[in-house]
Amino acid sequence: MTSSIDASDPGPAPASWGSASGVGSLPGIDPAEAVRLVVGELPDFAHLPELPARGAGADLIGRSAGLLVDLAVDLTPAGWRLVPRSGIDQRRAREFLARDLDALYDVADGWTGPLKVQAAGPWTLAAGLERSRGDRAVVDAGARRDLAQSLAEGLAGHVAAVAARVPGAQVVVQLDEPSVPAVLQGGLPTVSGFGKLPAVEATVVEQELADLVDRLPVPVVVHCCAARAPLELFRAAGAAAVSFDLGLVQDLDAAGTAIEAGTHLFPGVVPGTDTALPAPKATASRVQAWWRELGFPAADLPAAVTLTPSCGLAGASPAYARSAMAHVREAAKYLQPE
Numbered sequence: 001m002t003s004s005i006d007a008s009d010p011g012p013a014p015a016s017w018g019s020a021s022g023v024g025s026l027p028g029i030d031p032a033e034a035v036r037l038v039v040g041e042l043p044d045f046a047h048l049p050e051l052p053a054r055g056a057g058a059d060l061i062g063r064s065a066g067l068l069v070d071l072a073v074d075l076t077p078a079g080w081r082l083v084p085r086s087g088i089d090q091r092r093a094r095e096f097l098a099r100d101l102d103a104l105y106d107v108a109d110g111w112t113g114p115l116k117v118q119a120a121g122p123w124t125l126a127a128g129l130e131r132s133r134g135d136r137a138v139v140d141a142g143a144r145r146d147l148a149q150s151l152a153e154g155l156a157g158h159v160a161a162v163a164a165r166v167p168g169a170q171v172v173v174q175l176d177e178p179s180v181p182a183v184l185q186g187g188l189p190t191v192s193g194f195g196k197l198p199a200v201e202a203t204v205v206e207q208e209l210a211d212l213v214d215r216l217p218v219p220v221v222v223h224c225c226a227a228r229a230p231l232e233l234f235r236a237a238g239a240a241a242v243s244f245d246l247g248l249v250q251d252l253d254a255a256g257t258a259i260e261a262g263t264h265l266f267p268g269v270v271p272g273t274d275t276a277l278p279a280p281k282a283t284a285s286r287v288q289a290w291w292r293e294l295g296f297p298a299a300d301l302p303a304a305v306t307l308t309p310s311c312g313l314a315g316a317s318p319a320y321a322r323s324a325m326a327h328v329r330e331a332a333k334y335l336q337p338e
Contacts, residue, residue, distance in 0.1 A: 014114040014170045014219070017264050017306045018045025019332035023223060023243065023272070024118040024174065025050040025060075025312030026321050031103035039108050041325035044332075045306060047116035047174075048104055048162065052314045057093030060176060061128035064120035066093030067154030071146065073129060078191065081130040082137060097158070105165040112168035119155055121175035121222065122148040122212050123183050123205060134191055138183065138200075144208060152215035159218055174221040174243065175212070180205060181228045202233055210237040225268055225311040231255060235263045244268060245310035246290065256294050259304060268310030270327055274320040277327050283307075284334030299337065307332045 021042055026034050026049045034049035052059045057066060061080050065073040072086040080089075108115075120128065126138040126147050137143040159171050182188045186199030213220045222234040223243035232254040234242045242258060243266035249255060258265065267290075269283050291301045307328040313321040 014172065016044075016114070016303075017241070018042075018114050019302065019335070020307045020325075020328040021045035021114075021116060021266070022047050022049070022325055023225070023268070023308050023310075023312045024116075024176065025052055025314035027051075027053060027314055027316055027318050029054045031100045032107055035100075035103045035107040037322060038325070039111060041322060042329060044329075045114045045116065046108065046111060047118065048100060050118060050312070050314070051096075054096060055092075056089055058096050060120050061125065062089065062093045063096065064125050064151065065090060065129070066097050067119055067158055068147070068150045069153040069157070071150045076130075079130060080128060082132060082143070084132075101161055101165055104162065108166055108169075110168065111166050113170060114172055115162065115166060115169035116172045116174050116221065117155075117158060117162055118174040118176055118223075119151065119158075121177035121180070122151060122208060124177050124179040125151060127179040127183060127188055130191060136188065136191060136197065138179075138188065139197060148208060148212045149215075152212050156215075156217055159216075171218050172221060172240075173216055173218055174223050175209075175239075177209075177222055177224045177234075178226045180224055180230060180233075181226045184230065184233075185228070202230070205230075206233050206237050209234070213238040221264075221266060223266070225272075231258055235261060240264060241266055241306075243308065246287070247310065252294055256296075259294065259296060265305045266308050267305055268308050269331065270309050270324050272309050272311035272313050272324075273315045274317050277323060280327055280330035281334050283327065283331040287331070287335065302332075302335045302337065305335070307335075 029051055038049055039046045056062055056075050072083050073080050073090050074083045074087040075089040126144045129137045131137050155173055162171050183200050186196055188197040219240035221241040221243050222239040225245040227248045229244045231242050235258045241264035246267040246269050309324045
């Protein structure tokens with residue numbers, strides 16, 4: 001597979017990352033309504049919402065498969081599978097993406113500032129796709145390479161399509177990598193479900209992720225809200241920012257190294273499903289306490305973090321999703337210097 005992507009310069013990070021943003025997914029099936037909600041509740045850093053409730057092709061793997069160039073997938077009873085020719089399921093995924101871009105143009109054409117799009121990262125995509133022979137693509141280095149190249153080309157085209165519709169946007173790509181901890185620990189189940197796939201060395205995971213990050217023409221956020229998110233690996237792979245569940249990250253050294261390297265942080269501070277939320281000021285105080293534990297000057301905190309929910313909000317009620325976004329926006333205000 002060939003690609004015309006010029007990866008010599010991924011582009012500068014946004015002048016301001018914005019104080020609060022979302023992870024990606026929302027409840028509901030109306031893309032225009034979802035975009036209106038995001039730009040209204042997250043005015044400093046919007047994102048193109050994902051709506052998995054629409055069905056196959058709107059889920060993380062199917063939506064990302066819709067971006068692939070010169071690779072075909074289809075949905076089988078066992079899940080998404082690489083196939084010789086594109087079928088109705090991949091076409092549906094591409095139709096969902098087209099509708100989302102139309103909604104973005106209609107609702108957010110005057111938007112200026114950072115704007116994030118999301119897709120499965122190369123390891124999570126390879127873990128979620130089967131090869132035709134029935135095993136996961138993640139076990140095959142050649143299949144992983146083809147998928148990563150195809151995804152990079154598709155994402156570059158997606159970024160260009162977003163930029164054409166919202167000329168004032170500083171587009172950022174988020175790679176969702178919830179499967180990476182399981183890949184590193186040998187925790188991915190086989191297709192049969194009766195065994196586990198062998199662990200992959202961290203150096204291999206880092207290098208293949210870095211290869212994709214290097215090929216993208218805009219800054220990249222790597223998101224993982226699973227336990228044991230390898231922040232240092234993501235940083236070393238060239239991520240401009242790392243996104244994680246603040247309650248699950250125990251490795252303060254990795255967070256500190258990222259900060260010292262200039263990597264932006266997206267701490268997830270409220271759950272992705274319905275719960276009673278604390279006062280925004282209490283959430284801000286929690287973030288400030290964490291920052292003090294890291295040992296950095298308090299004055300550096302506002303510019304170093306963008307608050308988000310801990311994970312996507314697809315499993316939340318519409319009312320909670322709105323409240324969660326409003327909560328991170330209001331909590332971020334308490335981090336600003338008086």
